[in-house]
Amino acid sequence: MNLKPKPGILDITPYVGGRAEAPDGAPAVKLSSNESALGPSPVAIAAYEEACRYLSFYPEGSARLLRDALGELHHLDPDRIVCGNGSDELLSLLSRIYASDGDEVVFTEHAFLVYRIAALASGAVPVAVPETDLRADVEKILSSVTPRTRLVFLANPNNPTGSCLSGAEVRRLHAGLPPSVLLVMDAAYAEYVQRRDYEAGDALVIQFDNVVMTRTFSKIYGLAGLRVGWAFCPASVADALNRVRGPFNVSVPAQRAAVAALRDREHVARSIAHNETWKRRLIESIRASGLRVDDSEGNFVLVHFPRGAHDAKAADAFLASRGFILRPVANYGLPHCMRLTIGSEDANRGVAAAIADFMRPAR
Ligand SMILES: Cc1ncc(COP(=O)(O)O)c(C=O)c1O
Structure with a gap:
């Protein structure tokens, strides 16, 4: 062979x-x-059904209507939003873009399994940092960062532990990272979080140029089967993602149903x-x-x-x-x-x- x-x-x-x-x-x-x-919302289901009229057409490749709707709802610049075939796709692409052979990708011991896969698939070395009482530990993460570290993935809240860092803890983590390390804040469960000191990550993305926040339609919006996620990024990261993602990575029914789902508050x-x-x-x-x-x-x-x-x-x-x-x-x-x-x-x-x-x- x-x-x-x-x-x-x-x-x-x-x-x-x-x-x-x-x-x-x-x-x-x-x-x-x-x-x-x-x-999903009945409104999203209706939009999905309606989409069958457009199945012979390629989707609009940048998911513009969806990015505009997300931008409006979350008060974010739609040009810095990139949609993906689930947030899984975006997590993998980020690793592929920023890490390669021998680089290190850091995440915590019981973190979402996709981070390890994304690291290995990009040729990087996965570094699983011990947690403290099933919770990400900022000091331990920071002490595992080396000159080879390119990305830190933080699921906040984390799956499967359900534990969550406060905004202040996340900011402490970011402050301790070199500017050359990308902090990926995976906020797949953000909508469920009740604690008042929580930050999903968008404010950090606006403030710093080495933070990305990823979100999904698979959880609160009930559209896991359609595969839609999104990332809010620094302009340079959005540009890189748009170069490597599939040109039509979010299907017509997925875009339409997601836009409708956003409207049903x-x-x-x-x-x-x-x-x-x-x-x-x-x-x-x-x-x-x-x-x-x-x-x-x-x-x-x-x-x-x-x-x-x-x-x-x-x-x-x-x-x-x-x-x-x-x-x-x-x-x-x-x-x-x-x-x-x-x-x-x-x-x-x-x-x-x-x-x-x-x-x-x-x-
Ligand atoms: C922490 C976390 N991030 C990302 C995802 C993936 O979501 P998506 O369906 O958008 O790929 C999941 C799914 O279970 C998850 O638990």
């Missing part, structure tokens, strides 16, 4: 999305991918309220079952299982047999945990009861 991928490619463990079915193939309630509990407010109510109830109920579950700023919670008969593996099998699919997170370095997405009211009641049943014999 003469064809050889460049170094790093075969070190990648392919990303595997959350399962949607029980092991026997039976339909199940999918609570494994942090998708929206309420789904009531649906967004309902989704946030649902998440808050049910996250609190689920946390209370799971704690009452005797398990540790961490506070979370996202639309998911991390549940810790004990060693032994009631471990995470047994829980996964039991819950799947009851029709609930959670996400095992051993590949995030958390073999004793499972991540649970906040679902519909029925799903939440059902999974809470199933977890209580699973734990009952142990208590």
Whole structure:
């Protein structure tokens, strides 16, 4: 075999999305991918359906209407917004643009898995920095930066831990980075965050020329299946992204549905309220079952299982047999945990009861 991928490619463990079915193939309630509990706005669905009239045409390549709508909503310069085929695409492109052979890409121990893949795919060395109590630690991140560091990825809030740094902590992190390092603030779950000291990253992007904020339509807007994300960038970063991205990377239905979704603020407010109510109830109920579950700023919670008969593996099998699919997170370095997405009211009641049943014999 003469064809050889460049170094790093075969070190990648392919990303595997959350399962949607029980092991026997039976339909199940999918609570494994942090998708929206309420789904997309009916207005977005109508725009998607309407888009079928335009399927023979290429999309407008820069997603101009979508960038304009995002700019208007978030008070940002649309020329500095780049849309992507999910924010995953943008995260990977940023690594490809700014890191190459032997450069270092820094992220934290239990961070979103795409960062490692993006680093390896660009030939760079992934550097996973230890966390403190399942939380990114600014001092540890800064002490892992070397002259070879090109990017720092920070998921804020982080998936799968749900932990979140304050704006002040993020600013401390930025202040300690050399200007030659790009800080990528992945704010996929920003809309769910309730703490008042949170900063998604747009203000930092405006203030500094080495910060990018990425966002997604896959979570609060319920459009994960369409694949739409966006980045707000310094002008030079937007220019570089626009050179390397696919010329038509966001499809016609995706652009149209996303624009419509942005307009339905009531649906967004309902989704946030649902998440808050049910996250609190689920946390209370799971704690009452005797398990540790961490506070979370996202639309998911991390549940810790004990060693032994009631471990995470047994829980996964039991819950799947009851029709609930959670996400095992051993590949995030958390073999004793499972991540649970906040679902519909029925799903939440059902999974809470199933977890209580699973734990009952142990208590
Ligand atoms: C922290 C984080 N960033 C980015 C993404 C990817 O989102 P997208 O669907 O926009 O590619 C996810 C998806 O789960 C995520 O958890």
